[in-house]
Amino acid sequence: MTDLESTKLEKHNGHQAHHNNNEFTESEPLTWRFWRKQRYIVVLLAFFGFFNVYSLRVNLSVAIVAMTENRTVIDDAGNVSYEQDFPWDSKQKGLILSSFFYGYILTQFLGGYIGTKIGGNIVFGLGIGATAILTLLTPLAAKHSLELFLAVRIIEGVFEGVTFPGIHAVWARWSPPLERSRMASIAFAGNYAGTVIAMPSSGLLASRYGWESVFYVFGAIGVVWLTLWMLFVRAGPELDRFCSKEECEYIQKTIGYVGAKKIKHPWKAFFTSMAFYAIIASHFSENWGFYTLLTQLPSFLKDTLNFDLGKTGFLSAVPYLAMGILLAVSGYLADWLQVKGIWTTTQVRRNFNCGAFLAQTVFMMLTAYIMDPTWSVVFITIAVGLGAFAWSGFAVNHLDIAPQHASVLMGIGNTFATIPGIVSPLLTGYIVGDSGDRDEWRVVFFISAGIYLVGCVIYWFYASGELQEWAKSPEQKALEAEQKQQLQLTQRAGFVNTAADLKD
Numbered sequence: 001m002t003d004l005e006s007t008k009l010e011k012h013n014g015h016q017a018h019h020n021n022n023e024f025t026e027s028e029p030l031t032w033r034f035w036r037k038q039r040y041i042v043v044l045l046a047f048f049g050f051f052n053v054y055s056l057r058v059n060l061s062v063a064i065v066a067m068t069e070n071r072t073v074i075d076d077a078g079n080v081s082y083e084q085d086f087p088w089d090s091k092q093k094g095l096i097l098s099s100f101f102y103g104y105i106l107t108q109f110l111g112g113y114i115g116t117k118i119g120g121n122i123v124f125g126l127g128i129g130a131t132a133i134l135t136l137l138t139p140l141a142a143k144h145s146l147e148l149f150l151a152v153r154i155i156e157g158v159f160e161g162v163t164f165p166g167i168h169a170v171w172a173r174w175s176p177p178l179e180r181s182r183m184a185s186i187a188f189a190g191n192y193a194g195t196v197i198a199m200p201s202s203g204l205l206a207s208r209y210g211w212e213s214v215f216y217v218f219g220a221i222g223v224v225w226l227t228l229w230m231l232f233v234r235a236g237p238e239l240d241r242f243c244s245k246e247e248c249e250y251i252q253k254t255i256g257y258v259g260a261k262k263i264k265h266p267w268k269a270f271f272t273s274m275a276f277y278a279i280i281a282s283h284f285s286e287n288w289g290f291y292t293l294l295t296q297l298p299s300f301l302k303d304t305l306n307f308d309l310g311k312t313g314f315l316s317a318v319p320y321l322a323m324g325i326l327l328a329v330s331g332y333l334a335d336w337l338q339v340k341g342i343w344t345t346t347q348v349r350r351n352f353n354c355g356a357f358l359a360q361t362v363f364m365m366l367t368a369y370i371m372d373p374t375w376s377v378v379f380i381t382i383a384v385g386l387g388a389f390a391w392s393g394f395a396v397n398h399l400d401i402a403p404q405h406a407s408v409l410m411g412i413g414n415t416f417a418t419i420p421g422i423v424s425p426l427l428t429g430y431i432v433g434d435s436g437d438r439d440e441w442r443v444v445f446f447i448s449a450g451i452y453l454v455g456c457v458i459y460w461f462y463a464s465g466e467l468q469e470w471a472k473s474p475e476q477k478a479l480e481a482e483q484k485q486q487l488q489l490t491q492r493a494g495f496v497n498t499a500a501d502l503k504d
Contacts, residue, residue, distance in 0.1 A: 025250075038243035039174050039251060043183050045229050046167060050190030052128050052222045053163050055198035056135050056156070057100065059214045062202035062298050062316070064093055066211040067142070085211070086142070094429025097295040099150045101421030103157025108418065111162025112169070112411025116263055119235030120169025120407060123162045125226055130159040132222025139212040161418075165411035171399060172406050173236035176254040178339055181348075184396045185331025185388075192324035195294070199317040255403065256476070263404055269470035270409065275401050278462035280413045282353055282394035285455025286387060288420035289360060289448040293319065293384060295425045296432075296444070304441055305373045315377055322385030330392040345400055345465025353393025353463065357456035359386045361449045368445035371438045394459065401464060402471030 034040035067086050088096065115123045134156045141152040167187065175183045198218060205213040234240040237248040270276060297316045301307045307315060334352060337343045343351065363383035367376050398406040398413070427447075432440040472480070 038237065038240055038247060039176075039179075039183070041242070042170065042174055042233050043187050045225075045233055046124075046170070046187035047190035047193070048225055049124060049128055049163070049167075049229060050187060051194035051197070052132065052218075052225050053160060054191045054194035055218045056128075056131050056194075056222055057160065058195050058198050058294055059135075059202045059218050060100075060138075060153070061097065061295050062199055063206055063211045063214040064088075064096065065298055065302060066206035068093065086146075088146075090429050090433060092146070093299075094425045096146075096150065096153065098422045098425040099153040100157040100160075101291075101418050103154040103159075104161040104421065105157075105415055105418040107158050107161030108165060108413075108415040109408070109411040112165030112407040112409070114162070115166045115169030115407040115411075120166045120171075120173070121229070121233045121235050123166035124170060125229045125233070127159045127162040127166060128222060128229075129226030131156045132219045132226065134159070135215050135219035135222065138215040138219075161414075164414050165407045168398060168410040169407035170233075170235070171396075172403050173255075174251060175399070176251055178254075178335060180399055181334035181338075181392050181396055182328075182331040184399075185327045185334075185392055188391055188395060189324045189327040192320040192327065195320035196317040196324060199298070199320070200314040203314065256473075265405055265408055266470045269468070270405070270412065273401070273468060273470070274462040275397075275464040275468060276409060276413070278459045278464075279394045279397045279401075279409070280416050281458040282357075282390070282455050282463075283413050283417035284420060285357065285451050286390050286394070287417045288424060288451045289364065289383070290387065291421045292424045292428065292444065292448050293380065295421075296428050297380070300441060301377075304371075304438055305376060307373070318377065319381040319384035322381050323388045326385050326388035327391060330389045334392040346463065347465075349393045349397050349400065349465045350460060350463045352389040354456045354460045356386045356388070356390035356393070357452045357459070359383070360390075361452040361456070364445050364449035364452065368442045368449070371442065393463075397463065397465065401466065401468045403467075404473070405471060 028036065034044070068084055068088050070084050111123055111127065134152055138149070138152055142149040171180065171184055201217075202214045205211075205217060232242065237243040237251050240248075297319075301315055330352060334348050337348050338345055360383045363379045363386075367379040367383070370376060370379065398409040402409060428444050431443050467476075
């Protein structure tokens with residue numbers, strides 16, 4: 001089949017799918033009063049869940065600046081000396097910042113697999129809740145020894161590793177296809193809301209109440225969220241006492257849910273699918289740039305651009321504020337383009353993703369060249385902010401190509417996409433010395449730009465928004481065969497009528 005034929009076929013299938021989905025309507029349509037729909041209560045609580053995921057993850061990026069800061073001490077005799085709580089060098093700090101991801105990478109696949117068995121809501125909730133409890137214990141661990149501190153961070157990563165695969169198991173049961181982009185992007189915006197709040201708040205808390213308060217405050221918030229999530233969210237709408245019968249039927253009919261059944265995962269097909277590899281490459285690339293800035297931006301602003309600790313927290317949050325706002329825009333726009341039939345699902349995913357990556361490549365390179373306090377913050381903000389459109393590309397693409405297996409695919413993909421979280425802080429620690437030399441930071445930004453570009457190229461050529469043949473259920477295959485037979489009969493009847501008209 002040629003590319004042109006493939007595109008035409010997808011447009012036909014896409015419009016047919018939209019038509020079928022639009023046959024199912026609710027008596028009360030979705031409006032700004034989102035709380036009337038239980039699926040958007042799930043989205044709201046998932047938003048706050050991801051708020052906790054990233055606030056618990058990034059608070060150390062700011063706290064470690066205070067933990068290792070040299071403070072001037074003047075004794076009663078007027079003698080000046082310097083002290084710091086933890087005398088860690090740049091390599092040790094890089095190890096600490098990356099240690100979380102040693103645990104995080106281990107449970108991605110496990111989280112996706114368990115999510116399909118016991119429910120994504122349980123996996124998602126307990127993953128965040130356990131991380132919050134461990135965060136409360138972090139100050140004690142840090143004061144005890146570097147080794148115990150590293151161990152706690154690694155275990156936190158183990159529990160947080162199940163969150164993204166877990167939420168994909170939730171979306172597979174809760175999100176109608178034509179609301180998929182906006183529901184997922186609104187929830188994922190919590191990542192950046194958490195970053196926006198946690199970075200400046202961590203700076204203020206560390207300055208006024210000591211670095212320990214950073215871990216106590218955000219750990220407590222996580223425990224409160226866990227209680228609410230476990231009370232109000234279930235694995236699917238049919239299990240949720242707050243979900244109306246009409247809404248439950250609407251969700252299940254649009255996603256084609258036919259009841260709980262044992263899902264058999266086609267493992268060989270997973271690892272021979274180029275569409276899946278395109279998602280992995282894109283996720284890896286986005287995470288490289290994201291984790292580089294997430295863990296190192298406060299240090300870059302303080303050591304290289306000479307901002308003080310208070311401003312460092314606020315300025316580090318600005319790029320993620322831009323991304324959080326644009327995520328809602330990109331999700332709505334992606335769904336709108338599909339509903340209106342302007343772009344196919346493949347075109348939406350490819351254009352959003354690759355457009356964002358090209359822009360991020362350009363602005364990362366500009367940051368590397370300019371190295372100006374004002375313009376560096378502006379360029380980094382644009383680069384990170386436009387990444388929101390990439391999240392409406394690769395991040396929900398698993399649900400397009402294989403909705404029944406989405407949580408497992410996310411788990412496998414996020415395993416590879418966690419590698420940047422381990423490698424990037426360590427590599428930056430080795431490239432950039434304690435002096436924060438600008439030329440050394442320039443290399444860091446060039447590496448990120450290059451990885452964005454490679455991810456863009458791979459995704460452009462191999463991405464797909466179509467349900468893959470290996471992901472179709474027996475019922476879907478039977479329905480497609482029936483529709484194909486009906487189409488052939490219709491075309492044959494048309495040919496007969498045309499021939500009769502010509503004869504007359």
